[in-house]
Amino acid sequence: MIGLTGIFLLLGVMIFLQMPVGFSMALVGFFGLWYVTGINSALSTIGTETWSIFSSYGLTVIPLFILMGTICFHSGVNKSLYETAYKWFGRTRGGIAMATVMACAGFAAICGSNNATAATMTTVALPEMKKYNYDKALSAGSIACGSTLGVVIPPSVVLIVYGIQTGQSIGKLFWGSTLPGILMAVLFVLTIYLVCVKHPEWGPGGPKVRLIDKIKATPGMAEMFILFGLVMGGLYTGAYTPTEAGAAGAFFALLIAGTIRRKLTWKGFVSSITDALKVTCMVIVIIWGAVIFGRFLTISRLPFLAVDFVSTLHVPPYMIMVCILLIYAIAGMVMDALGFLLISIPIFYPMAINLGYDPVWFGCILTVVTTLGAITPPVGICAYVVSGMAPDIPLSTVFKGVFWFIPAYAITMGMMILFPQIALFLPSLVR
Amino acid sequence: MIIGLDKFSNNLNRWFNWFGGIALVGLTGIACANMLMRILGSPFKGAYELVGFFGALVVALPLGYAQVNRSHISVDILGRRYSAKTKRFVNAFNSLVCMAFFVLVAWQSGGYATAIWKRGETSETLRIIYHPFVYVVALCCLLLAFVLLIDFLKTLRPQKGEK
């Protein structure tokens, strides 16, 4: 029960005291650990975890991709990208938000982390959507949800963890998650379309552009596509790993900004670095808080109780699957999804297999449901990132925007349950 | 007095942020150099350790600067409903509590650095000492606590629009 108390305390500190979210999670986690395991343990945790999280190799992908984004921003690469996109898709209501979701999907193919995707896409896309008078909630929601494609579309941190935990082929999992990722992206686009039907002023349509002008404007996308090609190319020829792709991206962005564009001034470069630092610091402090709070939740055994609860249910197999997904959705609201995955897989995985579900399918659907945790309040790291990077968009607005996209997640999972082939078709083609 | 402290803190943080920038450029450089060397057939086997250490600097050095610029986000649902006085009280409370907490974090991180120094702990592959990096992280937490202290002192003075 101390676990639940901790969650309510966290909500109180965050909502009533408005303490920064990273600080609140660390603080409540600290007091929770103190209560459960004693002051020495709580102090030791903040001492050792601070270093181990800050120095984590896996997290360095975040500053590197953010740097790539800020360099693109300050050298105007994304501005020309969006000008072109506006000519092509601007006439459709919500067209720029749709293009942004597609850009998120493309970026997700090079980056395995949704936080890095959120940070990069916020830098690249948010100012542009603002320029075209898009609604703040819709813009922020599109980016926050689009960025969750970062882990659904391979490469993906969650699938790697699942693969290592369950001994499934990571290659097959990657193939399996590809179609669900694309399906999700399509559903996001559809969501934007429907939202804009209801609220046309949220994604105002632009003027009509002649085809010839569209074609003339197309070279404006070239730089971004060259950058994308360089990063993807290196990734698929084995020149570097997905973690290293961030560094390559930052380097190539600098190269393009400096040589093709010649628009990146020293001042722009300094701003790129400063912005990247601020955002990195903010994102990783939130992750730091989430880890410390997660340690406390773990030792409170609340997540274990939740898992045990489902494993004792006597209901039909599909209901058990729905319960498992619900537990993930609820756990994802309050703790780091990856942390809960590590705790729960040893119990849920054999359960799902015994019920006759395919292990690859299960991995893919878990990826969708855990990524939902990154955008649901109160602990929704991707939503935090978007809001943190756009000072004029309060957190509540981001969550409001995110709300519209929740059905897309539910439909993706529902379709995966009804048509498992969505996740199983591609893996069946590879050996 | 507060104005002086504030100025001092801003300058200090700007410097730390500069070093953070250098660390970020260094981080990119190390990672790229490692890829290049691996393609050329002579990988630098400890690169990922250095990447981690520089990553820590990239996060830690701007800690104070990010606080000065209010980059650490909070939930704002109730924010607009609070009266100026309540707001000031809440801010004072937050700054004070967070300051105390980051003093603890700095103290414990420093203690951790001292511990690995004393037992001669080195990194796994390069076998280099790394406690200086941990000390920098501790120092940066202390700087954040200092910024929070100034934030607290500022809340003690009546704000505009409040009697």
Place this chain on the structure above:
Amino acid sequence: LTAPAQAQIKLSYANFPPAPTFPCVQMERWKTEIEKRTAGKVKIDTYPGGTLLGAKNMFDGVAAGTADIGSTATSYFPGMFPIVEFVDLPVGWPSATVASAVLSELVEKYKPKELEKFKVLTMFTCPPANIMSMKPILGLEDLKGYALRASGTGAKILGLLGAAAVGMPQSDVPEAIQKGVIKGNVSSLEVMKDFKYAEYCRHVTSNVNLFVVSFAVVMNQKKWDSLPADVKKTMDDIRMDQAIWTGRYVDNHVKESMKWSEQTHNVQVYKLSPKEISRWDALLKPMIDTHLKDVEAKGLPAKAILDDTLKLKEKYSKQFPD
């Protein structure tokens, strides 16, 4: 519900790798055995996958009481465990069972100062590291400049052998192998199946037995002191048994994994001739000499420990052939 006559003793046990890996399997086995042998008097909550403490924070975390018991690899702390490190030297361990038994006896005999602050519950090692690669490695010549991943000690050993040692955290390896960023991995061979490396590494050189990684399971000393005598005795009695059980389990797991790799992915397995292996040993000898010197400088009987290590290796190799 009837509570047991005596109040239960609750212990928390943290481990860093994912639940299906052998360090966690041995943790569950230890938990089951202790709970059984104490007839429910002791209850143990396990935390696999670094959910409570990570590998590097394990010793500090157990000392501070975040977990009562913790298991981690001493090999991740180079220079910190000079006596244990004798087992990490490239002396050609035949199996995890032998190496685990020797490690346990060495620790028993020399009572390393660096483990004094803790109660050592058991010690074990992983199976000997061998080479899984995308091309056949049949001799030192094939190894020259070849990009192989290894961690810590392994990277040093690969460097001495002339390979291009790539340092990379375990979490990055599956993708790096898949994409061909690295051409293979050097570690104990159960990962061929566990991480599905067999899909990409079709060649295994299986008898070079380069090194082992040592693990320690430690308990917070205060917690240990607070335990009743009979529980202490139960835990002490199981110490050597647990080490050998773990070695046996993971050695069998390697066999199973290799069988699977050969059957499902047509993996080719090579055994090098004793003559070729002696060439490798010659290159690795300086590493042993350096360690001897380093440990002597610390005022420890280095030569005696090494002799004991080798003597025990002979003894247990006979006791646990294959």
